[in-house]
Amino acid sequence: xxxxxxxxxxxxxxxxxxxxxxxxxxxxxxxxxxxxxxxxxxxxxxxxxxxxxxxxxxxxxxxxxxxxxxxxxxxxxxxxxxxxxxxxxxxxxxxxxxxxxxxxxxxxxxxxxxxxxxxxxxxxxxxxxxxxxxxxxxxxxxxxxxxxxxxxxxxxxxxxxxxxxxxxxxxxxxxxxxxxxxxxxxxxxxxxxxxxxxxxxxxxxxxxxxxxxxx
Ligand SMILES: [Fe+2]
Ligand SMILES: [Fe+2]
Numbered sequence: 001x002x003x004x005x006x007x008x009x010x011x012x013x014x015x016x017x018x019x020x021x022x023x024x025x026x027x028x029x030x031x032x033x034x035x036x037x038x039x040x041x042x043x044x045x046x047x048x049x050x051x052x053x054x055x056x057x058x059x060x061x062x063x064x065x066x067x068x069x070x071x072x073x074x075x076x077x078x079x080x081x082x083x084x085x086x087x088x089x090x091x092x093x094x095x096x097x098x099x100x101x102x103x104x105x106x107x108x109x110x111x112x113x114x115x116x117x118x119x120x121x122x123x124x125x126x127x128x129x130x131x132x133x134x135x136x137x138x139x140x141x142x143x144x145x146x147x148x149x150x151x152x153x154x155x156x157x158x159x160x161x162x163x164x165x166x167x168x169x170x171x172x173x174x175x176x177x178x179x180x181x182x183x184x185x186x187x188x189x190x191x192x193x194x195x196x197x198x199x200x201x202x203x204x205x206x207x208x209x210x211x212x213x214x215x
Pocket of ligand 2: 050053159
């Protein structure tokens, strides 16, 4: 398959996944939440994600031979820690302790799985494209909902602007490098893995936020 066609097929797969969330939005999106206590839990969980995202992007640098991708990952690493600061500030403004949080099983698995990927194309497809694609889809929804309080939408407005600013870089990386059937096959499987683990994470988070289920 031509690499642009391949990138489009991955994008389509992510869009289809996003649509399946619309019927019952996860707590992760903040939209169904009615108390600050619940919103704090979700934000603590998502702060952990920012920290882990930075660790993973940074950890991939040495084993990324493509200089342009290296540079993109280095920038993304720094950006994730800026996002962490926005969320830390918002949590402190509510009197919450930002890092008083135990990661959920599927959340640990998801990031450890990203960390274990070895090829540039599968990494970019699984995490920046599929993982962050789903996250940003739900951020956009929460900003538009009109029912999420401003202490939550404030930091996410800034995060959303960052995501919009670097445009669709994962797509361009796939177009440039997903040029062999082998690379495309690995990337497609990594995307399927990413989405399955994300669904697991959303389920774990719902159970913790709504039922207090902890591990
Ligand atoms: Fe990001
Ligand atoms: Fe981020």
